[in-house]
């Protein structure tokens with residue numbers, strides 16, 4: 001009896017810990033792919049949840065090693081080094097993502113184009129470097145997705161001529177987010193958020209309520225100008241504030257018009273909502289290049305795709321699906 005009395009308080013303490021050890025929101029944030037990767041999951045068993053989050057981080061790092069243009073040993077860098085010489089054999093995974101990129105080029109009439117990098121690599125936003133007019137004009141003929149010769153049977157890629165570079169910066173983060181969600185699903189997780197920079201995908205809801213995702217004010221860091229409530233969907237934002245520098249009263253930023261090799265004017269940010277993050281990532285970049293009118297026309301022509309565009313005057317434009325009451329995609333201005 002004395003023994004039991006002594007144990008009793010200990011038992012109570014243990015009881016306090018047991019529920020949290022079994023079901024909890026878990027989260028982690030790591031710097032990968034040149035951006036912040038954030039994962040939030042609800043898992044019935046904390047240990048397993050943590051392993052699942054680490055599996056996602058490992059997947060993000062794997063994709064970065066495969067597709068980064070900044071790593072000499074990445075498959076992508078190897079293509080850029082040898083693509084003009086002979087067909088370069090590549091992994092099925094990279095082949096498929098390049099093929100998907102080309103499909104987005106066709107869908108957007110060249111607004112989305114991974115060969116933008118033929119000129120894009122001449123900019124360094126951190127060091128405020130841009131190409132001279134002569135360098136830009138010399139490199140511009142390298143931009144055209146039709147210069148990419150893909151051979152499905154042998155999984156090779158060849159550049160039609162020298163002076164071409166590719167960069168998957170407009171689609172790879174969304175792809176990595178989709179792969180991450182698939183991993184979480186395999187772990188039996190049904191409520192999660194994965195974010196890589198401006199690209200997010202939500203699995204299920206936030207246990208009984210929707211996820212609230214903010215659209216930031218493009219000219220005021222930390223200020224949110226709209227909140228969107230979402231369940232089981234993807235959302236990507238492309239902004240002229242992510243990587244840029246200003247000189248001579250002009251903003252040079254990382255979204256390049258493939259026709260001119262220059263940063264796109266007229267828009268500050270584009271947010272696209274859709275079923276998967278590869279699509280929303282590619283489309284947010286595409287719509288940014290296409291501009292408000294043509295970009296919104298494309299969005300409204302695509303099933304299950306919506307968008308919010310903030311133009312150069314700070315005005316907000318909504319796709320038809322977001323304006324219709326009862327469309328299932330409520331949007332409301334933030335009240336603060």
Ligand code: AMP
Nearest residue numbers: 111112113116169170238254255256285
């Ligand atoms: P996002 O933030 O998803 O819009 O991606 C921007 C990134 O996409 C840039 O940093 C570039 O790596 C890449 N990019 C820029 N312009 C284009 C373009 N016209 N087509 C495809 N990718 C682009």
Ligand code: MG
Nearest residue numbers: 170281282285
């Ligand atoms: Mg994008």
